[in-house]
Structure formats: C-alpha cells, structure tokens
Amino acid sequence: MTDEPSDEVATPTSHIEQTAEIFKLNNDCLECIFERLQDLRSEVAFAQACERFQWICLSRWRSSHAYDHMDLEKWRLLLPEYEDLCYFTQQMRPYIRQITESACLCTLLKDFDDMQIHVLPNVTSFYYVPDDMDCCPSERSIRKMAKIMPNLLQLRLTTALHGRYLSNFRHLQELHLYEDQHKAYELQQEYLDEICCQLTNLQVLDIRMYDAISILRLNNCVDYLKNLRILKLNLATLKSVLHEVLKLPALKQLVVLLDTEWYIPSTASVDSYDHKIREVREFYEIMERKAPDIKAFAVDGYYMPLEPGWDAVLPIWPYRKLQRLAICSWTHRIDFLERYTCMTNLQLLCLRNWTFLCDDMLIKFIKLCPHLQHLDVSYCRELTPNFLHLALNILKQREPNKQRCGYIRTPPVLLYYVLSGFEDYVDQKGLKTAPEYKDYITFMDAFPVSSERGLSFVDRGYQFDFE
Numbered sequence: 001m002t003d004e005p006s007d008e009v010a011t012p013t014s015h016i017e018q019t020a021e022i023f024k025l026n027n028d029c030l031e032c033i034f035e036r037l038q039d040l041r042s043e044v045a046f047a048q049a050c051e052r053f054q055w056i057c058l059s060r061w062r063s064s065h066a067y068d069h070m071d072l073e074k075w076r077l078l079l080p081e082y083e084d085l086c087y088f089t090q091q092m093r094p095y096i097r098q099i100t101e102s103a104c105l106c107t108l109l110k111d112f113d114d115m116q117i118h119v120l121p122n123v124t125s126f127y128y129v130p131d132d133m134d135c136c137p138s139e140r141s142i143r144k145m146a147k148i149m150p151n152l153l154q155l156r157l158t159t160a161l162h163g164r165y166l167s168n169f170r171h172l173q174e175l176h177l178y179e180d181q182h183k184a185y186e187l188q189q190e191y192l193d194e195i196c197c198q199l200t201n202l203q204v205l206d207i208r209m210y211d212a213i214s215i216l217r218l219n220n221c222v223d224y225l226k227n228l229r230i231l232k233l234n235l236a237t238l239k240s241v242l243h244e245v246l247k248l249p250a251l252k253q254l255v256v257l258l259d260t261e262w263y264i265p266s267t268a269s270v271d272s273y274d275h276k277i278r279e280v281r282e283f284y285e286i287m288e289r290k291a292p293d294i295k296a297f298a299v300d301g302y303y304m305p306l307e308p309g310w311d312a313v314l315p316i317w318p319y320r321k322l323q324r325l326a327i328c329s330w331t332h333r334i335d336f337l338e339r340y341t342c343m344t345n346l347q348l349l350c351l352r353n354w355t356f357l358c359d360d361m362l363i364k365f366i367k368l369c370p371h372l373q374h375l376d377v378s379y380c381r382e383l384t385p386n387f388l389h390l391a392l393n394i395l396k397q398r399e400p401n402k403q404r405c406g407y408i409r410t411p412p413v414l415l416y417y418v419l420s421g422f423e424d425y426v427d428q429k430g431l432k433t434a435p436e437y438k439d440y441i442t443f444m445d446a447f448p449v450s451s452e453r454g455l456s457f458v459d460r461g462y463q464f465d466f467e
Helices: 003-022 027-035 040-047 051-064 072-078 082-095 105-114 139-148 189-198 235-246 281-289 334-342 359-368 386-398 423-429
Strands: 098-101 125-128 154-157 174-176 204-206 230-234 253-257 294-300 324-328 348-350 374-376 413-416 441-444 461-466
Touching: 040 051, 040 082, 051 082, 072 082, 072 098, 105 139, 230 235, 235 253, 235 281, 253 281, 281 294, 281 461, 334 359, 359 386, 386 441
Parallel strands: 098 125, 125 154, 154 174, 174 204, 204 230, 230 253, 294 324, 324 348, 348 374, 374 413, 413 441
Antiparallel strands: 253 461, 294 461
C-alpha cells in the first residue's frame, strides 16, 4: 500500500530532475541541440520554452540570414499554427530586410495589424507581384505601408495604381512599376511629378506601360533626376525630353519600350500595311550623342527591322568600347555580324533567334574576343555540334597550361543554347557533365538573373548602357 504512492511521487520528481539537467548545459551544447531540430516549427517550440532558449534561437536565425527575406505565404507553410507564426514574425521583426508578397496588399497589412507589427525598421526592399492582377493597392494601403516601412529603398509594384503617397517613401532609391501584362491604367501625371521632385535619392525609375501608348511625360521633372542611374520608359514618354535625359549626369542605363500603336499613313492600306514598329529616330540619336560612352546596347530586331547595313557607319566604331551586345531576332545576312568582332572587349554576346547564324561566324567571336564570358545562341537552329568542338579547341589552345596548379584560370564561357541546333547533341552526349568541357564551356539551361527576357535581351525595344 505504501509502495504505490511512492512510485507516483517518484515519477514527477524524476521528470523535474531531467528537465533541470538541460539548463546545466552551456550555450554551445544548446546550439548543437538547436542544429539538430528538424524544422522551423520545432525551433519555434524550443525558443518558446524560456528566455535563454529564445536568445539561442534568435541568434541562430539572425546569423543564418535565412529569414532576412520575408515571404509570409511561405512562412505560413512552415508554421501552420497561427500562434507560432505570430511569435516568429514578432521575434524577427527588427531583422527582416526584404519582403516579397503575392497576395493582396490589404491582406498583408491586415496580417501586420493582427500580429501587432506597426513598423519594420530595417526593411529596405519590398516586391509586390500579386497573383491576381485585378487586386490593386488602394491609396490608403500605400500610405499605411509607407509608415510601416519608413526606410524602404527598393519598391516594386506591378499592379495599376494612381501613384498617390508613393512620394511618402522618402528614402526610396528604386521604383519599379513595370508589368508585361494588361493594366487598367497607369500612374497619374501629377504623382509622377511629385515622385521625381520629392524623392531626390531616386536612382532607378521604371515607368513603362506595356500594352498601350504611355501618356506620361517627364517635361516638368527631368531636371530633378540628378541622381538617376537607370531609366526605363516608353518611347512616347522619351520623345519630348530625349536631349535632357541624355544630359543627366548619373545616367548609366536607358531602356526604351516601343509602343504598341503607331501612325499609319492615310495613303496606306490598313490590311496590307506592315505593322512592325519602325520608330528609329531616337535610337540613332542616342547612338550619335552618346557614342563615346556606350559600352553596351541591345535591340529587338523583330520590332525594329532595321535595313541591312544600318550600322556600317555607326559612331561607336572608333571607340570599340562594347562589352555587352545583344542583337536578337534578326534575318539579315550573316556577314552583317563580322564587323562586331572588332569589339575585342566583349564580355557578353546575345544573338538569340538569329535565322542564319552559322558555326563559322560564331567561331570568329570565340577567336577574336578573349574576354567573352556569356554567349546566348538560343533558338539559332542553323548551328551544329561542330561549333562545340571548334570552340573547345580554340579555348584550350588559348590557355594550354590551364590545368597547372596555381595557374590563374579564366572562367569558362557560359553558353545558353535552348532550342539551338546542337541542343539535342549536348543532351545525348552528356556534355554538361563531360570533363573535357568543364573548364572551358558551361552549358546553361536557364537564362541568367538580372535580365527581363534572358541574356541582356530587351522585349519590344532597345537598351543602352553608358560608362
């Protein structure tokens, strides 16, 4: 009779002793325990046990930088219990630096209210790309967001909006409003003027309108854009301020989107008129005025079908400064390209969708451009596997001692080859993992980052990069 109660008492006493043992461990041991937890849900449970465990977990979360970037939808999957999600978000609030959101902005703001998150002081980047393009942020939401993220530097909003309160982001350096889909309307002129005049730190401005002629004008505010480095806009917006834009002291990149509508002469038949866009005056004027500073340009040959020989006397030739060149969707004769082999500083060459691109011409670039690092020949069906063998031999001859220990290696050429004439050959022969190609050519399936349409490719327009 007396033994049974003693057993009942012994069990909780033993449990207390075992629980107490973990507090005797030093922080290094506790961190080892943390590292062995299986998922974020377990880590949050560990953190909630006591302040010391919370400190251990928070230190690890911060040092890993895995949660500097907040995607609330992904966090919901990792923490299905709402209480855990609130706790974790509250703990990480001072350390979040980037936010990506795909749900409606008003929903995100309501979540912040429910979690009692009123300010995110270190968030510098907010990318809002909603799944539902009809979910447009209200003016009230923009104003509230500016209060929650007072130190925002980069903002991307791809839905239609008037633009009111965007100037409340006082420290903004990058504003991206472009989306290559339908928008009901674009930024209102008065708010664009306000943005340019008040956001004096602005370095990147993207106000392109994809499926209509833009009605925006920079006439009243271009003089305020002294710190602007990158400008992306429609041709209709550029026309009246081209001279002023080219004089901007910090301008490094100009991207022009050609409009979807254009003037058809009254004497032409609508049914027979060539609907390809042929507005090229500004293109040539930029080339003429900025020739000494041009280090890269890209042009879409489908929408700007310039006549053969259009570049024979371009003012860029005496300087030979081109480092990046993209001429895509062209049907000209292949010898048109040969003059560009004189640009021996080329690092990037994009010839995507060239109808007649052949092995011999491409080999000339491999021979004569020793700094070439990126080569995009996607959709070039006339190329053959012979190009790969020839290019490999040239690269090997250029650096015969590449395998020597201590030798400073030149990076391999990154080759983008989707739907090219040798795509099947690469797959059949397993060249992507072939040792003989490893140090010389890397075969790339995906297009590189920091590019809207692949390797320095512009959609329906042209781009210039300046020194």
